[in-house]
Amino acid sequence: MTTSDSYAAPITDPLFDGDTGKFTLPLRQLLVRLLRGPYLDGSTDPSAWQLLLDQQQSISDYFSEIFLALRLDMDRKIAMLAPVQIEQVHTSPIAPRRPLKxxxxxxxxxxxxxxxxxxxxxxxxxxxxxxxxxxxxxxxxxxxxxxxxxxxxxxxxxxxxxxxxxxxxxxxxxxxxxxxxxxxxxxxxxxxxxxxxxxxxxxxxxxxxxxxxxxxxxxxxxxxxxxx
Missing domain, CATH: 1.10.10 (Arc Repressor Mutant, subunit A)
Known part of the structure; x- marks a missing residue:
């Protein structure tokens, strides 16, 4: 099994009491980093960037469930989340702060x-x-x-x-x-x-x-x- 496969394989031992998740600890940590933002810089964290590429579909699927789009700049190795535009209530998991002066x-x-x-x-x-x-x-x-x-x-x-x-x-x-x-x-x-x-x-x-x-x-x- 490759390192990439090990990240994708469902966990066998819960990470905490009541854990019903399927993602491994490194993948969950990557999801949290993307949520915290404002972006992931693959040039300064190659291992996180590689994990993102290996599990891009799973990560995109996860964020789609909460109305977020995963945006990638492959040349600059930058990843960030962006709210999708949908005319429904309760669809903004990330709240924008004040605009730039x-x-x-x-x-x-x-x-x-x-x-x-x-x-x-x-x-x-x-x-x-x-x-x-x-x-x-x-x-x-x-x-x-x-x-x-x-x-x-x-x-x-x-x-x-x-x-x-x-x-x-x-x-x-x-x-x-x-x-x-x-x-x-x-x-x-x-x-x-x-x-x-x-x-x-x-x-x-x-x-x-x-x-x-x-x-x-x-x-x-x-x-x-x-x-x-």
Whole structure:
């Protein structure tokens, strides 16, 4: 029996009193990780990624039962869950939190461009805290003359993207890796459209904005089924 087969085989000994489940402990742990989100990065956890690929059908079937779709980016080795769209009550097991603020959205869009420019390089896309401050300074509103408050706003935007794991730390202080998951969290079909989105935000233009399908995944997904 292969390792993959052992993960798929029904358990013979319950994992806890009253256990009626069929999945093995590693597979159940993977399900919990996906539910907790915001995503699974196969480049940093190859064994979990391989288990996901081996048991993809079983995992997809399980999440379909609770109105969730398993989304995979095979090139970037990213997996995340997305609520399905169904017009019925009690069909939202994952509740979205607050949407991104202006600076958070601008920073995410600019980082999405950097990620695209870096694709195919064979190395991680990284950026410094100062670099992100400079990016947001390009979009600073004319009425904002408080330097201290602006710097705090920049740091808050960085912290929010960190909380979504769209930015992760590196070995260097104040340097961050742009997560490949950003490409799935912000699934814009035409990268060339991003500058227009940014310009619309800068101009506070309500007539031109990201479609709902492009922005809903940027809101943090908080599992209601699993509590820390």
């Amino acid at each position: 202006r600076d958070e959205t601008l920073l995410a869009l600019r980082l999405r461009l950097l990620l695209e420019q870096h694709s195919g390089s064979g190395s991680d896309a990284v950026i410094s805290r100062a670099g992100m401050h400079e990016i947001l300074a390009e979009h600073r509103q004319a009425s904002d003359r408080d330097d201290k408050r602006f710097a705090e706003s920049c740091d808050a935007a960085i912290t929010r993207l960190q909380s979504l794991r769209l930015l992760t730390g590196t070995e260097l202080e104040n340097e961050f890796r742009i997560s490949p998951a950003l490409a799935m969290a912000l699934p814009i079909t035409n990268i060339q459209d991003i500058p227009r989105y940014i310009a619309a935000i800068d101009a506070n233009d309500p007539a031109f904005s990201l479609a709902a399908d492009d922005t809903e995944d940027l809101a943090e997904q908080t599992p209601e089924l699993v509590q820390e």
